[in-house]
Amino acid sequence: MADVDTVIYLRQSQDRTGDELGVARQREDTRKLCELRGWRVVAEHSDNDTSASGKRQRPGFEAVLAAVQEGRAACVVAWDMTRLTRNARDRLRLLELGKRHGLTVAFVRGTDLDLSTPAGRLTADILGSVAQHEIEQKSDRQRRAALQAAEQGRRIGGRRPFGYEADGVTIREPEAAAVRDAYEGVLAGVPLGRVAADWNARGLHTPQARFTHGCDGACPASVRPRACPKRTATEPSEWTAQTVRPVLLNPRYAGLRAHVTEALREVMDPRAARLKAIVGPAAWEGLVSEETWRAVVELLTDPSRANPARGGKGLLTGVALCGVPECGATVHRGAAPARRGREGHATYRCRAALGHVGRAVGPVDWWVTEVVIGRLERPDAALLLADDKRPDAVKLRREARALRTRLDNLAGLLADGTLTETGVRRESAKLRAKLEEVERQQADAGRADILGPLINAPDVRAAVEALDTDRLRVVIDTLMTVTLLPPGRGVRFGQDVAAWERTAERISASIVIDWR
Template structure:
């Protein structure tokens, strides 16, 4: 009997690439149609999409709609499991073919007879067996992943940044970027600034894309950077690949990134040194939770003309303080460079001394991991109650947090590191805005005080040419002490 037929092809994972997996199915189905004498009126495919995943299959849904509209009375598939791996989908398909007299033929399994109780039972059994196969395969794959994770072997997937496609061999150029930018994070650089830097220099993600702040954050939080194996969100031991960032340094980076009090740039590139960094004196005196100032534009009338000029203003109230950002930034810069030029000033802020305790913390973490595993085994054997297991895990988690804080304190690279050698002014001039902000944040606290309008005391025309009406007495500098 000649029929108008629809070919449906699907493959869960296109390992061949370029759609060749479904293409081969299509050719086999067309050959079957020719043998049956059927006329193919449509071909629908779902490439790289599992029937078991529960995700919508656009090609399959279009096929069903055509069958309901009597566009065709025959379906050709490579195998029954290409059509269904879900009992729910199969029942819907049975209803459609029964109502519209659709014949289903497959290349590998022959006719799928849904017109009789025995045929429908056979189809359901095939569907249940296919579902069992998928679940069993998933179980085997998961067991294999657990086994590989325990051995520190790569579980596969997309190429990680810093490594070659095998996931094990280090890619030197990207590893160097991770190390250098890791130092920048420890020195106060934000995720936004690193993303801008990498994008500007053409350093792409592992897939060749542009960096976002969240992508930068994720790549630095990966335990694999320190040569550690992670499975289901937990570090399970050393990995088979080498570390691209020394473990103590990596843990310090993680501690700083996850620190809720850490200042980070929340948005677009900053233009002024003190925006979000300097503080409003009125808010500070009032003990306000939010005290920072932001750079904004304000209207100014001069000679009958109105123009906008930048101004530092309190982020909470525009009436508290207002200051010319160009003059204030220049003044703060002068003070900072003068301080950095003092003998021993930079060295006093160094925090590198750890007396070899970093390696001791690494060993203690491994001991804590073993202790957690032993507690889990004791719970599984009935030798420990659930409450005891929770208490033991909480105790080791608290100790890990202490070790993280110790790593952050010991391995932190001060933002002042570039000033250890060379002329302070030349070093400052060579820094970008983010690094300059990190320096200011580390050595001083800048508080803008309310000021009187008009010329400051001692004002002269020569002073005005360079500084306008800027009054140094309207700024309070509090120098920070080394931690």
């Protein structure tokens, strides 16, 4: 059977380095087979770094089927059946095409199969079933090994996590310092977008390289760039608020090991599932305490933050309230319109109505900041830090570990008959409720002390003036409620601190401070 139009198919399940050495070996062997048989190779398709289990689309395999369907090929050559198909759905599609179009499938490590005959289809079906059985057994072994590694706190590979070297254990200090700063900043009110900008300014990028299609549109629209057989690696991406968030929610940074099962993946996003799937301490060192991590998790997963208001550039944006009776909306920073040839100046305006409060930003910010400094410089400022009910972090950590161990042991109690299935469910519900309460207390224990570093500073004024806008905004919101009243017609406070000091009494008369 010489001079047959043939399509070569190549596939490698994993190619972490991207050098395509696996498909290169298959290419050499399959072309040598075609040359020996005298077959004419009309096309070659490959799916590098792609599993054939059926969870991801294989553009190369789809192209092979299309070539057979359109009559452009009468033979398909692969290294062996496991390279061609390892799931029932793809195998059935191949067999049906083979029956209709008289397809022959040939393997470097195997025999030729004429799919136009019942015997050929039966043999192909048996070989495919064996390949599928092999991958399912391998998957079972891998799941059991992954569970054992999780229970022992070990890492079993994957992409390099930000803050660590490729082994996932050794700390990469420049990135680790950025992660620690981010946890502290988020608890102090810094938006995730500012965290991302800070990481980018430090020259830090995401650990994973980006990929772009290199197939000139040959891949279907649903195929991700990483799955493209001719993909091109580019520089790692810069950070955004959306990519920073999952980093801070990852339990690994608290030195905790999570194990997300297939059952959890089916009911929730894998990143959210990690928060529910913590099995115990990890073998690597965390970058922050468990209490700090849980405090950030509670903050970032709060439903009220699903669409958080932007802090903006104004110190009192989203914090100060409109003083018009029965309004109470927050204010935002804007620019007053230019008049009589003068440029507009920055103003705070009510979010709810244009005709409500309109106050110049400069004197308001100066006065509120002076009030904050005055309060923190008072002799009784230390009373603001009094907290006799602060949770014991070490005790809570021990209690959480004990509860997780008891949950793990419930399966053994069911197996040996100590507890019935109903009893296990009831006991599990009780233990999980206790664990949730302990984790909530851990989050409380990990909240950053906003006022402590300021009150204990040698120079309170210098410490307050050194704060960036986001952190000072949180300090103001922690100490007081600010309400801005209309200043009245024709009232001017000047453009500099000297002028504001002269009119301080008039400025304060239209700003209401209610201490929390």
